Amino acid sequence: MxxxxxxxxxxxxxxxxxxxxxxxxxxxxxxxxxxxxDVRGVVSTASYEARAYGIHSAMPLAEAKRRCPHGIFMRxxxxxxxxxxEKVHAVLDTVSPLVEMASIDEAYVDITGxxxxxxxxxxxxxxxxxxxxxxxxLPCTVSIASNKLVAKVATDEAKPDGYLRIAEGxxxxxxxxxxxxxxxxxxxxxxxxxxxxxxxxxxTLAVLPLPILLNAFGTGGYGLxxxxxxxxxxxxxxxxxxxxISRETTFETDVFEWQRVLxxxxxxxxxxxxxxxxxxxxxKCITLKVRYADFTTLxxxxxxxxxxxxxxxxxxxxxxxxNKARTRRERVxxxxxxxxxxxxxxxxxxxxxxxxxxKWERVLERVDHVRDRYGFEMxxxxxxxxxxxxxxxxTPSLSR
Amino acid sequence: xxxxxxxxxxxxxxxxxxxxxxxxxxLPILSHILIETDDSAIRLSxxxxxxxxECTVDCxxxxxxxMTASSQRLSSILGELPxxxxxxxxxxxxxxxxxxxxxxxxLYSQSPEEFPPMRKFDGVxxxxxxxxxxxxxxxxxxxxxxxxxxxxxxxxxxxxxxxxRLTVVxxxxxxxxxxxxxxxxxxDAEVKVIIPGKMINEMERLLQDEGEVQVFIDxxxxxxxxxxxxxxxxxxxxxxxxxxxxxxxxxxxxxxxNTSEFTAxxxxxxxxxxxxxxxxxxxxxxxxxxxxxxxxxxxxxxxxLGVEYAGSEMEIAFNPDFVGxxxxxxxxxxxxxILKDGSSPGLIKPFGEDGPxxxxxxxxxxxxx
Numbered sequence: 001m002x003x004x005x006x007x008x009x010x011x012x013x014x015x016x017x018x019x020x021x022x023x024x025x026x027x028x029x030x031x032x033x034x035x036x037x038d039v040r041g042v043v044s045t046a047s048y049e050a051r052a053y054g055i056h057s058a059m060p061l062a063e064a065k066r067r068c069p070h071g072i073f074m075r076x077x078x079x080x081x082x083x084x085x086e087k088v089h090a091v092l093d094t095v096s097p098l099v100e101m102a103s104i105d106e107a108y109v110d111i112t113g114x115x116x117x118x119x120x121x122x123x124x125x126x127x128x129x130x131x132x133x134x135x136x137x138l139p140c141t142v143s144i145a146s147n148k149l150v151a152k153v154a155t156d157e158a159k160p161d162g163y164l165r166i167a168e169g170x171x172x173x174x175x176x177x178x179x180x181x182x183x184x185x186x187x188x189x190x191x192x193x194x195x196x197x198x199x200x201x202x203x204t205l206a207v208l209p210l211p212i213l214l215n216a217f218g219t220g221g222y223g224l225x226x227x228x229x230x231x232x233x234x235x236x237x238x239x240x241x242x243x244x245i246s247r248e249t250t251f252e253t254d255v256f257e258w259q260r261v262l263x264x265x266x267x268x269x270x271x272x273x274x275x276x277x278x279x280x281x282x283x284k285c286i287t288l289k290v291r292y293a294d295f296t297t298l299x300x301x302x303x304x305x306x307x308x309x310x311x312x313x314x315x316x317x318x319x320x321x322x323n324k325a326r327t328r329r330e331r332v333x334x335x336x337x338x339x340x341x342x343x344x345x346x347x348x349x350x351x352x353x354x355x356x357x358x359k360w361e362r363v364l365e366r367v368d369h370v371r372d373r374y375g376f377e378m379x380x381x382x383x384x385x386x387x388x389x390x391x392x393x394x395t396p397s398l399s400r
Numbered sequence: 401x402x403x404x405x406x407x408x409x410x411x412x413x414x415x416x417x418x419x420x421x422x423x424x425x426x427l428p429i430l431s432h433i434l435i436e437t438d439d440s441a442i443r444l445s446x447x448x449x450x451x452x453x454e455c456t457v458d459c460x461x462x463x464x465x466x467m468t469a470s471s472q473r474l475s476s477i478l479g480e481l482p483x484x485x486x487x488x489x490x491x492x493x494x495x496x497x498x499x500x501x502x503x504x505x506x507l508y509s510q511s512p513e514e515f516p517p518m519r520k521f522d523g524v525x526x527x528x529x530x531x532x533x534x535x536x537x538x539x540x541x542x543x544x545x546x547x548x549x550x551x552x553x554x555x556x557x558x559x560x561x562x563x564x565r566l567t568v569v570x571x572x573x574x575x576x577x578x579x580x581x582x583x584x585x586x587x588d589a590e591v592k593v594i595i596p597g598k599m600i601n602e603m604e605r606l607l608q609d610e611g612e613v614q615v616f617i618d619x620x621x622x623x624x625x626x627x628x629x630x631x632x633x634x635x636x637x638x639x640x641x642x643x644x645x646x647x648x649x650x651x652x653x654x655x656x657x658n659t660s661e662f663t664a665x666x667x668x669x670x671x672x673x674x675x676x677x678x679x680x681x682x683x684x685x686x687x688x689x690x691x692x693x694x695x696x697x698x699x700x701x702x703x704x705l706g707v708e709y710a711g712s713e714m715e716i717a718f719n720p721d722f723v724g725x726x727x728x729x730x731x732x733x734x735x736x737x738i739l740k741d742g743s744s745p746g747l748i749k750p751f752g753e754d755g756p757x758x759x760x761x762x763x764x765x766x767x768x769x
Contacts (some may be wrong), residue, residue, distance in 0.1 A: 241696070284676070305548055306574075343676045347768040348719065349743065350573050351646050 002168055004094075005145055005236060006109040007151035008128060010088065011139045011160040013105035014076055017048035017084050020137045029071040030052060036073050040250040044076060046162055081105075084136050091131045095124060100236045106155075108148050110236040125163050145214070146171060150234035153182055171230025176203035185227055193217070198336045205342060241279060241344065246287075247272045248336025254293040256331045259386075261290075262322060267384040267391055268328045269318055270339045272274075273311050274376060277368055281342040282307035286314055288321040289336035292328060300324050307343050310360050311381065401465025401490040403442055407455070407500060410486060411478040411639030413457040416629065417446040418471040418724050419602060420453045432468040434515040435488075437461045445518055446471060452518055452600045453606075456628040466512040467496055476504060519621050519632040526614035527561065527589050531626055535607035537568045538600055540579040540760055543725045545597040546572035556594040559622075561585070569643045570597075575722045575764045576646055591617055594636035602631055646763055648738070648745055653711035655684055655737040656751050662735055665703050665728040669693045669720045672701040679767040680720040684739070685713045693720075716742045717767040723748070726762045742769055 010016065014032040019025045033043040043064050053068040081234040085104045092099045095118070098110035111124050118124045121144045132140050143154035145166040154174065158164035168175050175183075180191050182204050193216055199205050205213075205228035213221030226232070247268040255261055265288065276283060284307040289298040300321040302374035308314065318337065350357070354386065367379045379392055384391070414433065421431055425448065434445040439441065440461055445454045467490040477488075487499040498505040538557070546554035551573060558569040564587040569578045593640040599622075606629055607613065613626040623632035669680040672693045687709055693701040716739055727735065733748035739746050748762040 067429070074468055109580055256503055345717075345769060346679055347675060349745075349765040349768060351571060351576060351745070351763065351765055352573055 002146045003110060003112045004115065004146065005148050005151045006121075006124065006128070006142060006144045007112050007148065007155045008088070008092070008107050008132075008140055008142050010084075010105040010157045011141060012045055012047050012051075013084075013138070014045035014081055015050070016138045017081055017136075018074060018076075019047065021080070023337055025072060028399070029055075029068050031055060031061075031068070031071050031073050032076040033057075033064075033065055034366035035075050036065075038073070038075070038252075040252060083394070084138060087135045088132055088138075088140070091128060091135055094131070095128060098236045098238055108236045111144070121165050122137055125165070127365070129163065133340070145230075147232040148234050148236065149184065149227060150174065150230045152184060153178070156182060172206060173228050175206065175228060176201070178202045179218065180205065183227060190217070191222070205363060205377070232400035241281065242342060244338055244340040245272050245276050245281075245283075245344060246289075246336055246338035247275075248289060248334060248338075250291075250334045251332065254333050258326055261332050261335055262319075263384050263387050265318060265322060265335050265337060266315060266381065267387055268335065269314055270311060270380060270384060271376065272337050272339050273314055274310065274343065274368060274371060276339055277309050277364065277373075280344050282309045282344065282347060283314065284308075284343065285339075286317045286321070286340035287338040287340060288325060288335070289320055289338065290325045290332055291334035293331040293333050295333070296328075296330070297334075298325065301340075303341070307341070307346060308366075310357065311364065312360060315383070401466055402462040402487070403437060403459050404485055404487045405442070405459035407478060407483055407486045409459070411475070413444050413455045414475045414478060416455045416606060417444045417453040418475055419452050419470045419605065420448055420598075423446045423472065425730065429468065429510050429514045429516070431470055431472065432510055432515065433470050433471045433474060434466065434512055435465040436466040436512070438508060445515070447516060447518070448598075449516060450596060451602060451631065451633040453602060454630040454632075456520060457463050465490060467494070468509050468512050468515055469496055469507055470509065471754060473507060477507070482549050487509055494626050507515065519612070519623060521616040521618060521621075521623055521632075524616045524618050526616050526625070527586055527591070529566070529586075529613050531607050531611045531613045532609045534613050535604065535609065537566065537579040537581060538564070538607070540729045541568050541570040541577040542597070542600045542604060543729075544570040544572055544575055544577040544762075545600065546570075547597070548572070553594065553640060555634060556596045556636040557600045557642045558640045559591065559593050559595050559641065561589050561591040563587070565589075569640070571641065571643070571646075574719070575763060576643060577726065577760065578643060578647075580759050580761075587669075589616075593617055593622060594638065594640055595622055596633050596636055599631060599633040606631070616713065625700070646745070647761060648747055651738045651740045651747060652745070653684070653714060653739045654709070654712075654756070655689060655739070656708040657689065657705065657737065658733050658736045659727060659730045659733055662706055663730075665691055665705055666720050666724045666727060667699055668703065670724060672699060673720060674698055678719050678721065678761065679717045680723070681715055681717045681769065682737075683713075683715045684709050684711065686710070690755075712732050714739065714741060714768065716746060717769050718746065718764055722764050726764070730760075732757070742766060 015030045029046040029052050031043055032045045034041040038061055041061050043057050045057055050068060050071055055064045055067055060240060081104060089101060090107050092107055096114045097107050098113050100108045125142045125144060129142055139161040141155050141159045141162045143151050143158050145151040145154055146168050150166055150171045154166050156162040159268045172241040179201055180186050180194060199208060213225055217224060285301060285303045287299050287301040289299045302317045302321055370379050412592040413713045424432055436443045441456050441458050443454055443456045445595050481500050483526045484501050489497045494508045494509045494511055495730060496509050554571055560567045564585050568583045603711055613624055616623040621634050623630055669691055673695055679716040681692040684749055687707055689705045689707040730750055732752055734751035736749045736751040746764045749756040749761050751764050
């Protein structure tokens with residue numbers, strides 16, 4: 001028997017959490033991402049009521065306000081969402097040990113081995129939806145299929161507050177009528193190319209002669225067609241680790257004062273590297289992203305000879321990268337820090353100079369311990385303290 | 401200047417010296433080879449200002465003098481010429497005429513006066529060593545030389561001669577290799593210098609298994625003369641770490657492995673790692689060693705090997721490249737792994753009839769599990 005994979009996605013997660021917390025918000029267009037006074041930034045989540053106005057995530061806040069002036073705009077409360085997410089995770093853990101949290105509001109569960117215990121797909125789905133509702137009072141959509149890809153697409157179709165089951169063998173039939181944009185991995189560029197080939201639905205892509213695809217996409221064509229046929233082999237990985245960790249923010253107004261750019265950069269770096277250490281990761285590639293007032297976006301990257309998790313080493317690299325970014329005499333709109341090429345269990349010990357590194361590792365371990373208990377803001381390096389005791393960024397990175 | 405020389409002889413000589421030429425130098429003359437006549441021979445010299453190579457080759461000198469030629473150009477022309485006698489004549493305006501049978505080529509060149517002067521070692525008494533020994537010691541250690549220029553003092557090989565013992569040591573801060581020889585080493589000389597890695601690499605390539613090498617060393621530079629070659633370079637200033645302190649003395653867990661089996665197994669583990677996840681776990685238990693690699697998105701590898709080991713169970717992880725580099729240069733049938741625990745440096749030595757040998761010592765820092 002093939003695998004049975006369940007995909008669960010919380011409906012308008014951040015907005016729903018707020019609506020549960022404050023019932024007055026129910027039934028109203030609620031937009032999480034920034035409050036009324038915020039002019040920059042983008043929508044993080046819009047409630048279904050707000051979606052009726054054409055508002056969707058990643059839309060600039062200004063645009064959202066134009067479309068829905070009477071909407072309720074909130075900055076959001078990440079800790080609260082994290083709590084709710086953990087409750088959902090706990091429910092999923094009771095169904096199967098193979099739970100992969102794909103993000104804060106969606107997860108994959110391999111329920112192949114839980115079939116007999118619960119009595120089949122439908123029973124498992126009903127159980128999860130009921131338990132999630134009991135624990136969090138939040139709506140969610142669940143779907144079950146033979147692999148992650150089909151399950152994810154099915155969830156999208158069943159939203160909101162729905163359930164969809166794709167039986168084994170029905171994957172291609174289910175995909176057939178759907179438009180291309182529903183297929184994960186097909187972005188605007190791929191779609192454009194496919195449309196010039198006369199392909200507008202997943203069904204057409206599935207039966208397109210392979211040579212045509214190979215000609216247009218190279219070897220990527222194989223994967224594209226397999227996906228269109230609903231074939232995917234990705235396993236549910238309970239301990240999937242991120243490939244990179246990034247933090248970025250848009251300034252309230254474009255900043256010319258370089259000192260402030262550096263302070264915010266340092267602050268973002270500290271947040272990113274704290275997040276990285278809590279997952280026992282180390283970075284080898286450090287990237288600084290700067291968007292200037294004229295919307296030119298440049299990234300500056302540096303690869304270290306050895307991975308590190310020390311703020312001091314990461315900061316030294318960022319300072320060098322920042323000098324390069326500064327050569328463009330233009331006000332800065334956005335600054336971001338990304339820690340990439342993440343690895344774990346790969347810390348190469350050194351013959352000389354270990355003492356200094358280990359000292360800093362011990363210091364950071366204690367610092368992180370305090371942050372775990374009392375919050376990140378409790379301990380920060382002096383470099384970013386000029387930003388004030390509590391940093392409030394114009395666009396709080398909600399998922400961070 | 402005018403000379404005649406068999407094509408092949410000149411090509412061999414050019415190939416020996418041209419390795420040091422940096423193709424993208426800011427000084428155009430450094431892409432050239434200097435050719436000077438010397439009785440019935442010519443001397444070819446090339447340099448990147450740090451390392452210089454000179455090579456002498458017999459020829460017929462019709463007219464003494466000197467000239468330069470682009471190393472790239474000269475070597476590609478020579479590679480395409482039919483075998484036979486080549487005549488090189490320097491004409492007006494540094495134009496070199498190459499004649500070989502019915503082929504006539506003119507090569508524009510630069511004035512030999514522009515070529516930087518070669519290093520001089522007047523009044524330095526050379527040390528005399530066997531080429532085979534120097535070659536062996538270099539090849540056993542050079543792979544560990546640091547390539548990160550920000551750690552300048554580690555970018556060379558420590559060359560130490562003391563009390564009739566020649567010791568060479570290289571380290572990149574994560575592993576250290578030391579090779580030593582006591583036989584046929586001058587008793588009275590005492591030297592301790594750091595020779596740049598580039599020079600060592602060239603020496604490894606050019607040294608032969610027979611004959612003698614004369615080593616000239618003064619305060620700031622060193623030269624090795626052997627056969628009809630001379631390599632010279634500035635020394636690396638700075639202090640080399642105290643290598644003796646790095647070698648663990650109190651490790652008590654000793655595992656003896658078959659070198660060729662272990663080498664083959666490590667090579668197999670290397671096929672399963674990637675740039676980000678480059679470690680092999682070595683688990684030791686009673687007369688058994690387990691090699692384990694687990695690389696996300698790539699796969700897993702496990703192999704069990706026989707081992708002479710009586711210590712308590714333990715596990716340690718290493719970069720397999722570091723271990724492989726050493727094993728490839730091991731010339732005993734058995735290799736000894738001396739450990740303490742998973743976070744202390746590992747010691748890899750050859751294992752002879754009476755136990756571990758101190759003539760080749762490798763310290764490898766583990767990867768924290």
